[in-house]
Amino acid sequence: MTCSQKALNMTQNPIEVRSPLEGYDIQCDTLIIGAGACGLVATLAAHEKGQSVLVVERDVIPRGSTALSAGLIPAAGTKFQHEAGITDSPEIFAADIQHKAKNENDQAIVDLLAENAGKVIEWLAEAHGLAFSVVTDFDYPGHSHRRMHGLPTRSGAELIDALRTACETAEIDIICERHAQHLYFDGHKITGASVMGPDGQSETIACQKLILACNGFGGNRALVAQHMPDIHDALWFGHDGNQGEAIDWASGLDAQLKHLGAYQGHGNVARPHGILITWAVITEGGIQVNSAGHRFWNEAQGYSEAARAVLSQPDGQAFAIFDARIAAIARQFEDFKRAEEVGAIKTADTLEGLAECLGLPSEALAHTVHALPCGQQDQFGRIFGDKQLTAPFCGVKVTGALFHTQGGLAINTRAQVVRKDGSAIENLYAGGGAACGVSGRQDSGYLSGNGLLAAVVLGKVAGSAPFTP
Numbered sequence: 001m002t003c004s005q006k007a008l009n010m011t012q013n014p015i016e017v018r019s020p021l022e023g024y025d026i027q028c029d030t031l032i033i034g035a036g037a038c039g040l041v042a043t044l045a046a047h048e049k050g051q052s053v054l055v056v057e058r059d060v061i062p063r064g065s066t067a068l069s070a071g072l073i074p075a076a077g078t079k080f081q082h083e084a085g086i087t088d089s090p091e092i093f094a095a096d097i098q099h100k101a102k103n104e105n106d107q108a109i110v111d112l113l114a115e116n117a118g119k120v121i122e123w124l125a126e127a128h129g130l131a132f133s134v135v136t137d138f139d140y141p142g143h144s145h146r147r148m149h150g151l152p153t154r155s156g157a158e159l160i161d162a163l164r165t166a167c168e169t170a171e172i173d174i175i176c177e178r179h180a181q182h183l184y185f186d187g188h189k190i191t192g193a194s195v196m197g198p199d200g201q202s203e204t205i206a207c208q209k210l211i212l213a214c215n216g217f218g219g220n221r222a223l224v225a226q227h228m229p230d231i232h233d234a235l236w237f238g239h240d241g242n243q244g245e246a247i248d249w250a251s252g253l254d255a256q257l258k259h260l261g262a263y264q265g266h267g268n269v270a271r272p273h274g275i276l277i278t279w280a281v282i283t284e285g286g287i288q289v290n291s292a293g294h295r296f297w298n299e300a301q302g303y304s305e306a307a308r309a310v311l312s313q314p315d316g317q318a319f320a321i322f323d324a325r326i327a328a329i330a331r332q333f334e335d336f337k338r339a340e341e342v343g344a345i346k347t348a349d350t351l352e353g354l355a356e357c358l359g360l361p362s363e364a365l366a367h368t369v370h371a372l373p374c375g376q377q378d379q380f381g382r383i384f385g386d387k388q389l390t391a392p393f394c395g396v397k398v399t400g401a402l403f404h405t406q407g408g409l410a411i412n413t414r415a416q417v418v419r420k421d422g423s424a425i426e427n428l429y430a431g432g433g434a435a436c437g438v439s440g441r442q443d444s445g446y447l448s449g450n451g452l453l454a455a456v457v458l459g460k461v462a463g464s465a466p467f468t469p
Contacts, residue, residue: 267306
């Protein structure tokens with residue numbers, strides 16, 4: 001089926017909430033819409049509770065936004081931190097989340113995520129063999145401790161593949177190329193959903209519990225323009241399946257929507273290659289300059305804010321400047337190694353040589369780098385460490401991008417979807433991008449790893465929840 005045929009089918013069969021049916025084609029205990037990190041963690045948790053589980057995924061194979069990320073999950077007080085000699089706690093973690101978001105989050109949800117992240121990571125490691133370790137050689141903006149946990153390649157593709165393998169080992173059904181359309185709702189409980197297959201035909205599924213793990217709405221340009229116009233023209237670096245079904249369903253469910261202007265951007269995507277360049281190249285002492293060779297902001301604020309900062313520069317682009325020492329740290333990420341392989345990363349023995357490679361004015365770039373104040377605060381408010389950038393020098397042309405949205409359905413501490421009157425829909429749950437995250441009301445509230453934090457914790461909470469037949 002062509003894209004135009006799929007679009008026609010979607011027009012003829014709009015996504016909506018409908019009254020319950022007399023009968024359904026398929027039945028299961030727990031139906032999960034979406035097979036990203038949230039959906040697959042929910043799947044494993046529900047299966048562990050003895051529930052019959054069916055997962056529907058719109059793609060040919062489960063990938064989603066998770067596969068496009070670095071696959072890092074922040075968690076505090078874990079055995080992995082302990083083994084690395086890091087002392088941390090959920091309370092400190094929660095305070096970091098709220099500080100970054102200027103206390104715009106629901107404290108109860110922040111506490112839920114901070115208190116359970118470590119438990120989920122240890123459960124995935126012990127019960128399902130995911131080989132987590134802590135990133136110990138650089139700091140992420142906003143985190144007071146080193147608490148980012150990832151798999152060996154520090155890649156979201158490895159994370160989603162490991163979760164899918166765990167589901168396959170447990171013999172759980174994941175049905176791909178099925179796009180969820182309608183939810184069936186009696187005003188109190190969800191009774192089922194319908195999904196459309198690649199042939200345009202629909203089938204209905206009855207369930208006792210429904211988990212929305214279908215991510216956000218970053219791929220829907222109309223919704224992005226409506227709710228976050230300042231990032232509308234940015235490169236879309238998320239998954240095209242993020243079309244905002246949860247937003248569409250909210251009206252028919254009388255569900256609350258919160259913080260629809262919140263999102264995670266990133267200001268360090270290689271241009272034109274479209275490869276994510278880890279923010280470690282900045283946190284370890286690197287900088288960003290514009291096409292005139294000048295710095296233009298405090299890069300220490302974070303990579304989400306960097307998207308707008310970079311897009312505000314001429315041609316919506318900037319250049320990340322670092323050195324070989326920093327490149328060695330960044331090389332633990334598969335994306336960075338791929339960027340090197342395709343020639344996105346330029347290296348030279350002198351700043352003049354690097355400037356020539358990048359098309360920058362050499363005198364301006366050299367002046368900018370030599371003016372960096374070791375161990376002091378600069379005019380933008382950034383405090384630099386005591387390591388000066390030294391030859392050989394590295395650089396890459398970058399642009400700003402939208403990665404995923406952070407607003408969505410309001411939930412309670414059981415991950416249940418909440419109505420406008422504050423009551424919960426008892427058997428409807430949401431997590432990941434379908435639910436409102438903990439990044440406050442805009443991009444600057446995003447703390448590194450917030451997306452996967454909400455995905456795995458809310459997935460575990462929702463999947464573990466019991467239901468009444």
